[in-house]
Amino acid sequence: xxxxxxxxxxxxxxxxxxxxxxxxxxxxxxxxxxxxxxxxxxxxxxxxxxxxxxxxxxxxxxxxxxxxxxxxxxxxxxxxxxxxxxxxxxxxxxxxxxxxxxxxxxxxxxxxxxxxxxxxxxxxxxxxxxxxxxxxxxxxxxxxxxxxxxxxxxxxxxxxxxxxxxxxxxxxxxxxxxxxxxxxxxxxxxxxxxxxxxxxxxxxxxxxxxxxxxxxxxxxxxxxxxxxxxxxxxxxxxxxxxxxxxxxxxxxxxxxxxxxxxxxxxxxxxxxxxxxxxxxxxxxxxxxxxxxxxxxxxxxxxxxxxxxxxxxxxxxxxxxxxxxxxxxxxxxxxxxxxxxxxxxxxxxxxxxxxxxxxxxxxxxxxxxxxxxxxxxxxxxxxxxxxxxxxxxxxxxxxxxxxxxxxxxxxxxxxxxxxxxxxxxxxxxxxxxxxxxxxxxxxxxxxxxxxxxxxxxxxxxxxxxxxxxxxxxxxxxxxxx
Amino acid sequence: xxxxxxxxxxxxxxxxxxxxxxxxxxxxxxxxxxxxxxxxxxxxxxxxxxxxxxxxxxxxxxxxxxxxxxxxxxxxxxxxxxxxxxxxxxxxxxxxxxxxxxxxxxxxxxxxxxxxxxxxxxxxxxxxxxxxxxxxxxxxxxxxxxxxxxxxxxxxxxxxxxxxxxxxxxxxxxxxxxxxxxxxxxxxxxxxxxxxxxxxxxxxxxxxxxxxxxxxxxxxxxxxxxxxxxxxxxxxxxxxxxxxxxxxxxxxxxxxxxxxxxxxxxxxxxxxxxxxxxxxxxxxxxxxxxxxxxxxxxxxxxxxxxxxxxxxxxxxxxxxxxxxxxxxxxxxxxxxxxxxxxxxxxxxxxxxxxxxxxxxxxxxxxxxxxxxxxxxxxxxxxxxxxxxxxxxxxxxxxxxxxxxxxxxxxxxxxxxxxxxxxxxxxxxxxxxxxxxxxxxxxxxxxxxx
Ligand SMILES: Cc1ncc(COP(=O)(O)O)c(C=O)c1O
Numbered sequence: 061x062x063x064x065x066x067x068x069x070x071x072x073x074x075x076x077x078x079x080x081x082x083x084x085x086x087x088x089x090x091x092x093x094x095x096x097x098x099x100x101x102x103x104x105x106x107x108x109x110x111x112x113x114x115x116x117x118x119x120x121x122x123x124x125x126x127x128x129x130x131x132x133x134x135x136x137x138x139x140x141x142x143x144x145x146x147x148x149x150x151x152x153x154x155x156x157x158x159x160x161x162x163x164x165x166x167x168x169x170x171x172x173x174x175x176x177x178x179x180x181x182x183x184x185x186x187x188x189x190x191x192x193x194x195x196x197x198x199x200x201x202x203x204x205x206x207x208x209x210x211x212x213x214x215x216x217x218x219x220x221x222x223x224x225x226x227x228x229x230x231x232x233x234x235x236x237x238x239x240x241x242x243x244x245x246x247x248x249x250x251x252x253x254x255x256x257x258x259x260x261x262x263x264x265x266x267x268x269x270x271x272x273x274x275x276x277x278x279x280x281x282x283x284x285x286x287x288x289x290x291x292x293x294x295x296x297x298x299x300x301x302x303x304x305x306x307x308x309x310x311x312x313x314x315x316x317x318x319x320x321x322x323x324x325x326x327x328x329x330x331x332x333x334x335x336x337x338x339x340x341x342x343x344x345x346x347x348x349x350x351x352x353x354x355x356x357x358x359x360x361x362x363x364x365x366x367x368x369x370x371x372x373x374x375x376x377x378x379x380x381x382x383x384x385x386x387x388x389x390x391x392x393x394x395x396x397x398x399x400x401x402x403x404x405x406x407x408x409x410x411x412x413x414x415x416x417x418x419x420x421x422x423x424x425x426x427x428x429x430x431x432x433x434x435x436x437x438x439x440x441x442x443x444x445x446x447x448x449x450x451x452x453x454x455x456x457x458x459x460x461x462x463x464x465x466x467x468x469x470x471x472x473x474x475x476x477x478x479x480x481x482x483x484x485x486x487x488x489x490x491x492x493x494x495x496x497x498x499x500x501x502x503x504x505x506x507x508x509x510x511x512x513x514x515x516x517x518x519x520x521x522x523x524x525x526x527x528x529x530x531x532x533x534x535x536x537x538x539x540x
Numbered sequence: 541x542x543x544x545x546x547x548x549x550x551x552x553x554x555x556x557x558x559x560x561x562x563x564x565x566x567x568x569x570x571x572x573x574x575x576x577x578x579x580x581x582x583x584x585x586x587x588x589x590x591x592x593x594x595x596x597x598x599x600x601x602x603x604x605x606x607x608x609x610x611x612x613x614x615x616x617x618x619x620x621x622x623x624x625x626x627x628x629x630x631x632x633x634x635x636x637x638x639x640x641x642x643x644x645x646x647x648x649x650x651x652x653x654x655x656x657x658x659x660x661x662x663x664x665x666x667x668x669x670x671x672x673x674x675x676x677x678x679x680x681x682x683x684x685x686x687x688x689x690x691x692x693x694x695x696x697x698x699x700x701x702x703x704x705x706x707x708x709x710x711x712x713x714x715x716x717x718x719x720x721x722x723x724x725x726x727x728x729x730x731x732x733x734x735x736x737x738x739x740x741x742x743x744x745x746x747x748x749x750x751x752x753x754x755x756x757x758x759x760x761x762x763x764x765x766x767x768x769x770x771x772x773x774x775x776x777x778x779x780x781x782x783x784x785x786x787x788x789x790x791x792x793x794x795x796x797x798x799x800x801x802x803x804x805x806x807x808x809x810x811x812x813x814x815x816x817x818x819x820x821x822x823x824x825x826x827x828x829x830x831x832x833x834x835x836x837x838x839x840x841x842x843x844x845x846x847x848x849x850x851x852x853x854x855x856x857x858x859x860x861x862x863x864x865x866x867x868x869x870x871x872x873x874x875x876x877x878x879x880x881x882x883x884x885x886x887x888x889x890x891x892x893x894x895x896x897x898x899x900x901x902x903x904x905x906x907x908x909x910x911x912x913x914x915x916x917x918x919x920x921x922x923x924x925x926x927x928x929x930x931x932x933x934x935x936x937x938x939x940x941x942x943x944x945x946x947x948x949x950x951x952x953x954x955x956x957x958x959x960x961x962x963x964x965x966x967x968x969x970x971x972x973x974x975x976x977x978x979x980x981x982x983x984x985x986x987x988x989x
Contacts, residue, residue, distance in 0.1 A: 063845060063846075064646055064650070064845065064846060064847065065650065067650070067653075067654060067657075068654050068880075068884050069654070069657065072888075076887070077887060077889055077890065078621075078623075078884065078885040078886065078887045078890065079621065079885060079886045079887055079889070079890025079891075079893070079894075080621065081619060081886075081890055081893055081894055081897070081971060083893065083897070084896070084897040084900040084901060084971070085974050085975045086900055086901055086903075086904035086974075086975045086978065087904065087975075088900065088903055088904050088907060089900075089903070090896075090899055090900065090903055091903040091906060091907065091920070091921055091923075092759065092899065092903075092921065092922055092923070092924070093759075093921065093922055095790075096759050096789055096790055096922065097788065097789060097790065098787070098788060098789055098790055098791060099790075101787065101888050101889070101891070101892040102658075102661045102662045102786070102787055102791070102888065102891070102892075103661050103888065104658060104661065104662075104883055104884075104886070104887055104888040104891055105883075105884055105887055105888070106887050106888050106889065107884060107885075107887060109621075109623055109885060112623055112627075112881070112884050112885045113623060113626075113627065115884070116627045116630075116633075116651070116881060116884075117627075119646070119647035119648075119650055119651055120627075120630050120632035120633060120647050121632070121647065122644075122645075122646040122647040122650075123632040123633065123636050123644065123645055123646070123647035123648055124636060124641070124644035124645065125631050125632050125633075125634070125635040125636040126631070126635040126636070127631030127632070127634075127635045128631070128632070131636075131637070133637055133640075136637050138637060139543075140543055141634070141635050142543060144588055144591060144592065146629060146634070147592075148591075148592070148595045150625070150629075150810075151595065151599055152599075152605065153596075153598075153599025153600070153602050153605060154598070154599060154602065154812070154813065155810045155811045155812055155813070156602060156604045156811060156813045157604070157609060157611040157615055157617065157811050157813075157949070158614075158615050158811070158813055158814030158815075159611050159613060159615070159952050159956075160604045160609075160611065160949065161944065161949070163603075164602065164603045164604040164607070165602050165604060165813065166601045166602065166603075167597075167598040167599055167600065167601030167602035168598070168602055168813045170598060170601060171598050178582065181579065181581060181582055182582075184577065193673035193674065193677070193815070193816070193872075194673065194868070194869065194870040194871070195869065195870065196857070196867045196868055196869045196870070197673060197677070197867075197868075199867065200867055204711065204714070204715070207715055216715075227858075227869075228856070228857035228858040228859070228860075228861050228864070228869075229857050229858075229867050229869050231857075231861040231862035232857035232860075232861060232862055232864045232866070232867035233867040234862065235862035235863075235867075236684075236712070236716070236866075236867055237715055238714075238715025238716055239715075241861070241862040278569075279569040279570055281569050281570070281571070283571075284571055284574075307570075309576070309577075309579060310567050310570060310575060310576060311567075311570045311571070311574050311575055311576075311577070312574065312577050315574040315577065316571070316574055324870075326870065330543075332634045332635045332874075333635065333636065333637045333638070333870070334633070334634055334635075334872075334873055334874025334875070334877075335633060335634075335636045335637070335638065335639060335645075335648035335651075335652075335873040335874055335877060336637065336638035336639065336648070336670070336834065336870060336871055336873030336874070337638075337671070337816075337870040337871040337872045337873045337874065337875070338673075338815070338816030338870075338871075338872045338873075338874060338875055339870040340816075354711070375711060375714070376707055376708075376710060376711035376714070377676075377704060377707040377708050377711055378677075378708060378711055379673060379674055379676060379677060379708065379815075380614060380674045380675055380676040380677075380702075380704050380705070380708065380803070380814065380815075380817070381614075381615065381674075381704070381813075381814025381815060381817075382813060382814045382815065383814070383815055384815040384816040385812055385813040385814055385815050385816075386810075386812045386813075386815065386816060387815070387816055389595075393591060393595065396583065396585075396586050396591055396594060397542075397543070397585065397586055397588070397591050398541065398543075398585060399582070399583060399584045399585025399586060400579040400580065400582035400583065400584060400585070401541075401584060401585045402541045402544070402585055403579065403582070404576075404579070405541060405544060406543075406544070408563045408564075408566075408567075409544055409546055409551075411563070411566050411567065412546070412551060412554055412555070412558075412563055412566065413546075413554075415554075415558045415560075415566055416554045416557060416558060419557055419558050419559070420557065431569075432566065432568075432569050434566070434567075434569070452641070453643070456641065456643055456644055461641065461644065462641055464640075467858070481543075481544055481546075482543065482544075482545070483545065484545040484546065484550075485546060485550040485553070485554060513643050516643040516644055517643070517644075517646050518642070518643055518646060518841040518843075518845055518847040519643065519841040519842040519843055519845075520643065520841060520842050521642050521643070521839050521840070521841045521847045521848075521849045522839045522840050522841070522842075523839065523849050523851065525839045525840060526837040526838065526839035526849050526851040527837070527851050527852055527853075527854075530667075530828065530835075530837050530851060530852060531837055531838040531839075532653075532656055532667040532668075532828070532835055532836070532837050532838075532851075533653070533656050533657040533660045533666075533667060533668070534653070534654070534657045
């Protein structure tokens with residue numbers, strides 16, 4: 061049985077050094093009360109440089125990644141992350157201190173302004189803040205904007221409506237913005253139409269948070285009428301733009317009546333997910349909500365750019381400094397590489413790939429919602445002798461990362477497949493062939509799937525044990 | 541287009557399989573009136589060399605590089621070993637998603653588990669989470685945690701908290717049943733005013749948040765603040781904006797503090813014009829199940845082999861939705877892994893050395909500056925790596941501007957944050973400086989008066 065790499069602490073030996081720093085060259089002693097000083101240095105590992113490299117190389121070998129292969133994780137848009145963007149983001153000339161005087165960082169301010177221009181053009185909204193650190197942070201920022209706006213209009217209202225197919229961050233974000241959440245059941249076709257909305261549209265509704273295309277990969281085609289109904293009720297339309305990859309160049313949320321939306325630069329705009337972040341979640345708003353955007357705001361001023369820190373109506377500051385600047389750099393680089401010629405192509409290929417997978421797997425797996433798919437398709441494990449989890453784990457044995465499982469919650473045993481535009485037909489065909497094999501195995505030898513994976517560095521892990529007796533850190537003397 | 545692998549022939553073949561003659565048919569679900577907006581105002585596609593040139597040009601419009609910098613105030617320039625950049629850039633770390641499938645994510649999971657351990661060691665507390673967005677949002681999450689856990693509504697914020705952190709906390713709390721009050725700073729010591737703290741503490745207080753080293757550069761008496769807070773059963777939270785200080789000063793946990801939150805950008809992340817950085821949260825075990833964000837825990841696989849998984853997820857939004865401890869989903873995982881790499885290669889001795897050098901450089905400056913007639917070192921003892929000075933004539937902003945003409949970014953004028961602080965300039969020192977650099981600053985400071 062091959063074992064996993066030791067923990068870095070288990071490699072530690074007294075006296076080993078990995079760091080190449082000199083001692084200070086200034087004369088003199090500390091000027092601080094000795095009682096404030098740490099008595100012993102923190103018990104960090106003592107390892108040489110080469111051992112650090114080998115350790116992390118061994119860890120790297122245990123990870124699956126987009127660079128390694130197909131990663132059809134629905135709702136996450138695991139597209140290829142262009143390599144030049146990493147080089148651009150690492151450039152010395154961009155690594156300014158966030159408090160450097162503005163005249164010395166005009167290039168960086170321009171990068172932010174340029175990305176904002178792109179996002180405005182692509183969404184049809186009036187302006188964006190680039191401050192939020194991820195999608196959920198963008199939702200929270202957006203709901204604060206909704207609330208501040210309504211409050212200044214005279215009534216902040218109490219309720220935010222959220223479809224039952226929504227991502228968990230939507231209700232959580234609305235809650236932390238001070239709203240009560242009311243869930244709306246999706247229609248039989250998996251969408252929210254006027255019929256679903258109407259009964260809930262009371263005078264205390266501040267907004268509807270709608271994901272479009274929704275988490276089933278279906279376009280919310282009543283959106284224009286829904287926006288009108290909301291506006292007539294004095295409510296706003298928030299759009300979760302996590303799935304904007306499907307809309308790029310095809311339709312602009314601002315033209316559909318959306319008032320506020322967030323984008324995920326770490327999804328649609330090809331910035332790497334980094335094993336869970338950093339992301340960036342810019343928020344765009346319609347013109348009447350511009351004054352409420354968080355500070356700071358970068359603004360054109362004469363030939364250059366300036367930064368506005370005070371805005372009387374602003375919701376305030378949501379993050380330290382300017383936001384996830386180096387993520388912003390990568391997203392802008394991606395868009396500049398695509399150019400107007402290719403942004404629309406991205407959505408077209410993403411939608412084509414998803415529909416191709418859908419068509420090829422339709423006969424094999426249960427498709428609970430049959431409305432046309434955009435960038436992703438959601439199957440169910442109904443009718444199979446095994447669970448979605450088992451299929452996902454078996455995919456690992458065949459060298460593919462599984463799709464998103466058990467989300468959205470309205471689908472039994474959801475398998476949410478988002479191929480993205482980055483995949484070749486050859487890869488899709490291989491994936492489809494593997495899915496066919498797995499479904500055959502499920503019928504002939506379901507136990508094989510329940511035992512999967514067997515070809516990965518570890519087998520299924522005991523999550524109950526992890527949660528029942530949490531071990532969240534290593535301690536000296538703790539065995540392997 | 542180089543990022544799109546499909547050929548026209550393949551597209552054609554796929555359309556046939558799907559049963560459409562034009563890919564636009566797949567978009568017919570969209571309202572035709574709004575479909576296909578004109579994109580002609582957008583720039584044309586750039587080739588790879590053109591793209592590189594365009595970013596060179598952005599870089600050329602930045603002109604900070606030649607300057608000797610003493611800027612800090614929440615973002616710090618530190619040495620980054622090459623190993624950290626090399627390892628963290630590997631696609632295996634950079635291009636996976638959140639480790640939802642642990643069998644093929646042990647690399648990320650173990651790296652984060654190691655990072656959690658290192659942060660717990662540095663703060664002297666029991667457990668760390670897998671990261672939060674940044675120091676300011678981590679401070680805001682600490683406020684939410686304290687209010688949720690205690691059932692109390694009022695939170696005391698030290699007046700010496702980073703003003704942007706205080707601003708973010710106010711933003712987060714603006715619609716929630718949370719009352720924020722400020723504890724005064726004692727002008728003489730630069731520390732939390734113990735009398736005001738005691739006066740404001742009572743049984744309705746959920747938590748006291750203080751920053752140490754604080755925004756004036758002064759190291760607080762964490763033990764004293766914690767003791768006062770605990771008398772009223774309030775939770776004591778230390779905010780740390782300069783994580784390097786954790787390697788030099790009494791760890792928060794040892795001082796008696798219940799939670800430490802803050803910014804760990806100093807651990808191997810470039811200045812990057814302010815982000816992405818690394819928010820951290822470490823707590824005593826009793827607060828573990830109230831923590832926001834991801835946690836990596838150790839477990840066993842079916843063969844009994846040690847492995848790691850995301851755990852205690854019933855706290856989180858994907859399960860609890862509006863009842864979750866936080867709305868956070870994606871965090872700063874890569875930054876956390878990078879910090880782990882940094883701490884591994886710096887190691888026990890290396891980090892201690894870097895942390896001590898930061899202080900010695902600041903101490904050297906403060907001693908020499910104290911001899912100058914035109915400035916005053918406001919708090920000549922009990923600082924870590926930041927020194928607050930006061931100019932005796934004119935404003936700090938003017939003085940900083942004069943030094944800028946000499947190629948030095950001498951520090952952050954506090955007038956940016958409060959009009960009343962016109963004469964004050966906050967200077968940060970690190971192991972990136974040497975005696976020659978500090979001497980150059982000192983002589984320029986002398987001339988600029
Ligand atoms: C539909 C949807 N909304 C919101 C989010 C939250 O985004 P983030 O993880 O960047 O906070 C996600 C992704 O996880 C998502 O898929």
